[in-house]
Amino acid sequence: MIHFDTDYMAGAHPQIMERLLATNLEMTAGYGSDDYTRHAKTLIMEACGLTQGEVHFLVGGTQTNATVIDGLLARHQGVLAAESGHINVHESGAIEASGHKVLTLPSHEGKVCAEEVERYIAQFYADDTYLHMVAPGMLYISQPTEYGTLYTLEELKSLHEVCRRADIPLYIDGARLGYALGSPAADFTLGELAQCCEVFYIGGTKVGALFGEAVVATRNGLLPHFFPLVKQHGALLAKGRLLGLQFETLFTDGLYTRIGAHAVRLAMKLKRGFVEKGYELYIDSPTNQQFFRLENHKMDELMQHAGFEMWGPRGETHTVVRLVTSWATREEDVDTLIALL
Amino acid sequence: MIHFDTDYMAGAHPQIMERLLATNLEMTAGYGSDDYTRHAKTLIMEACGLTQGEVHFLVGGTQTNATVIDGLLARHQGVLAAESGHINVHESGAIEASGHKVLTLPSHEGKVCAEEVERYIAQFYADDTYLHMVAPGMLYISQPTEYGTLYTLEELKSLHEVCRRADIPLYIDGARLGYALGSPAADFTLGELAQCCEVFYIGGTKVGALFGEAVVATRNGLLPHFFPLVKQHGALLAKGRLLGLQFETLFTDGLYTRIGAHAVRLAMKLKRGFVEKGYELYIDSPTNQQFFRLENHKMDELMQHAGFEMWGPRGETHTVVRLVTSWATREEDVDTLIALL
Amino acid sequence: MIHFDTDYMAGAHPQIMERLLATNLEMTAGYGSDDYTRHAKTLIMEACGLTQGEVHFLVGGTQTNATVIDGLLARHQGVLAAESGHINVHESGAIEASGHKVLTLPSHEGKVCAEEVERYIAQFYADDTYLHMVAPGMLYISQPTEYGTLYTLEELKSLHEVCRRADIPLYIDGARLGYALGSPAADFTLGELAQCCEVFYIGGTKVGALFGEAVVATRNGLLPHFFPLVKQHGALLAKGRLLGLQFETLFTDGLYTRIGAHAVRLAMKLKRGFVEKGYELYIDSPTNQQFFRLENHKMDELMQHAGFEMWGPRGETHTVVRLVTSWATREEDVDTLIALL
């Protein structure tokens, strides 16, 4: 069986496992106050070209979104997001569980559009009853999106500009950020992305780590009292150095971007394979998630040999499926799959 | 100035004020354990034709929705509602503040459609990732809706049937229920409505009381431990008898329905007046809220003489407005308004 | 039957009922945007000698505490209170329901002591693990306390000074503030109390109103975005003018303090009656709540003729009871009770 189900099916990149093993018996202080963590933070700040701000390591994505959003919003505020956004669809209500409404915007292949964000905010304050409504207190986007699509640098700048005018922070969920950075379609650097938002996170779980997400606040004071908030949200890892070690490895010698580039190269090959054999693209994604609309019988047949997911419920005759590559995907598996088409 | 802004602009129906005054110096136990409250509960149970179930009195609508929904849902569940529903739009996030997501359905002039509810639930459980999504744990509707429209008895039965099949409760927000019951278009009785849901509330604030909403659970055991939950939600009135006295009055000699009928009769007259003078109906509402699409200059002119609200932001050339009658609206005010058109 | 059960057994002071009746048919805008509310706010600001700050009207006490505390605290903070404090004991967990821990201090007849507050805060920050603990983010006291006792002006100043040094707000629950102001033992004015805290509330429910509490923020900016927070907490009254009218009446011609003085005079008479007949004081309260330790048989006998509450569970041989006077207590009832001893 070959696997394209998700990008979190294997363990960690071998270099990470090596580091964890090499340091395993060392004794360090808990909760991220160790030197590995400090060093990893420095490496990330440098990679982002930031001279102020801060980095925090959390364990998983849902947890990270819930904690950061709770940290950025006042009680009466909600978070703007694409209708298709992870926080709106796939987090079991974690955002609402901490008391905040997700305010939805139309999804354009997973992306929100600056004009629509601006209009939403304008109409909100134009409504005489706005004090009875949930105020848009921040904007959430993901890069890449749930559909594997990318915001261009221009789009990021426009969104940031809209947020700045409305005086609300822009937060970027980068659960798969490595697969954005590793895409030939990306017209932005990590440093440019950092300039286009208040807070973002660099996903580790899906990009080579056992687990772990690095929250980057791009200015000082954006996430005050974050440590107890992280703990309150159950997102504080006792053996914090595990996070530090993993991100230190990922941000040494460009491993993080290399992982992304590897997976995206194979995803592009896979896409070409499908397209050349006449299959229908559901979305033209430039990153590691690929979406096709398959005839059900073909889907069933392929599923005998390869793991992948239906994207939503099974259709009458055709079903949309998602195939995902990762740092752990082997070229031969892609070749095998293409041969099966 | 004549007023059609809302149905909560005056105090209470004179008969209620009379009762409050007559009993003012009596000493009774607090928190609803008095005889007036007990009697009011009995009157409501009788009016609903219920032999089991329970009645609870709360102070206001948002509070009531937040408390009941919190009482009906488990932690991991959300509440289905029309996108235009009061809980989704106009409660400052009170539902989310108690941890629950509002799951939205298309609004058809304020109403949800049984087929769409059923499809939502079916697609939810057909999705392999449903455990990562917020489970639909109940259905919220209002009667009349935010747009003044009414569900027919048939529609209520269909919705209830869909809920029953999905094993989730149906809850009806009756903030303006009197104006449904008092409408010639209503093809259901209070007793029939009670049979079509698990819980509903009979609105007092907008139908003649100073304040107060009567929550009716139509079977035993639907709202366990409701008293501390009400208190926790800040919805427990110390001088609980004030609620009992008001609802006792409303449910004596049919006052509640008479109030509704009065307001709806005037609303129909007002609608006819607008239509006959060539104004455009925005929605054809059979209850006490009427919606028109006015040219801005006409709206501005009318606003010199009569109070009413814009429904959403002001448009470029036309704006939708809402005019509302209540128990306190006088026929002469309607006549005056029509003369102004 | 004569009643000393609580101070919220009757309706409203006759002058309030008169005002409600006189204005009943007037049409005003909702949610506190009417002129009565504006005027009441002005009267209260004047009575407090405040030139800045703001006044908000809410419906009930638990609701007010939950909303104000939620407004003053950051997510990671808790509220310091006496172990016997209303928010710790008798609010069905409303404070925790909005996510905040109540951090308890020893109760000295209902009061907290400035030294102990200071020590708590000092030890908190002296603990190396304090980031894993709930930070004391404000101090809650009530005046009078749950036991009817009063803080002296000196004590209030000391508490405020401790809070100022710790840079946390002091909040005073004045559910029965009128009975403090009306006590001969009170060595402070309303204006002086206002200078000793950031926020306090002037209780209406227990001091002559049908319901209603006036939250006073003594400086600008202490409760930002309070309106949607009030709504979110279910504490926003649709017919807001009812609150305005009641507080306007209470703060005209000194009615509020007169009500307090009347009740306290009768409470003192009642206390003298008990003491002179040899009964044991449980606490020597200078306000409208009086506490005695009665033999059970005497308690049972008295309960045949007068309503009052056991203070905690019934003891083996003796039980502590509480008797409460209010604006509605008549002198003849006190005389009757004393004659029964």
Next chain:
Amino acid sequence: MIHFDTDYMAGAHPQIMERLLATNLEMTAGYGSDDYTRHAKTLIMEACGLTQGEVHFLVGGTQTNATVIDGLLARHQGVLAAESGHINVHESGAIEASGHKVLTLPSHEGKVCAEEVERYIAQFYADDTYLHMVAPGMLYISQPTEYGTLYTLEELKSLHEVCRRADIPLYIDGARLGYALGSPAADFTLGELAQCCEVFYIGGTKVGALFGEAVVATRNGLLPHFFPLVKQHGALLAKGRLLGLQFETLFTDGLYTRIGAHAVRLAMKLKRGFVEKGYELYIDSPTNQQFFRLENHKMDELMQHAGFEMWGPRGETHTVVRLVTSWATREEDVDTLIALL
């Protein structure tokens, strides 16, 4: 430097690292639906002698407590715990953040006493105002406690009996359960402990794992809909097999208990060393945490050579300190420390 600061300073037990490495490149489904997780659950059920019930793997302790407590309590209920309990002191308010009050009982060297639990519950329901108070909805204890002490089997049975009579679940926090099971003072087996409670967790983070806690519900139906609740609490690990693999290893060939026994043997040696040199025990703990009351100058001197924590703030002349052993403590380090005394 030798370290006795905590039991989570090193990585994982070498056998665990070996397993993680050996399986690193395997592709498995996420969120705990893999075979390693299934096998680990079976091993744990067997080790507990359970034929029904269920096992869930979460990441960390605070998270586990918050999720389980939220799963066991209704909205209006709180959790009984020793005043010194981890959930009351050291979880940054995570329990309250999900809306529940921690109801405190006296701590007897970290333990609660069955009589006091029973009395608390009896007095609660004997109080006429109990509906205004937070109902005790479950009992939380930890084994070993925060002070390293152990409940005897008899004590566990008594507590469970009290809970059964009150119809509330008993939940045992076993963050350091291995160090209880490995103590010669333990008069209970894992199976016996499982019979004395509804839910407990077997701590991994502090007992040889990189991270991870195994929640055991001892009967079916105790934690309904737990999966989305775990996700909502941010406690769901994407690469769930990492938890399965670690607990599979810990519950193969008795590794879990052997780890505990090793640490406790060294802790006993360390205790004897201190006592023989005349140091004062603060608490006589039979597990891996040892508490001494040291003169400050001695403490400062020792801290030059060995890491350990002050237990609370530094005293005037003496300070209580805690020294902790773990699976990773070497006998030579204990010898070195004793030689320093």
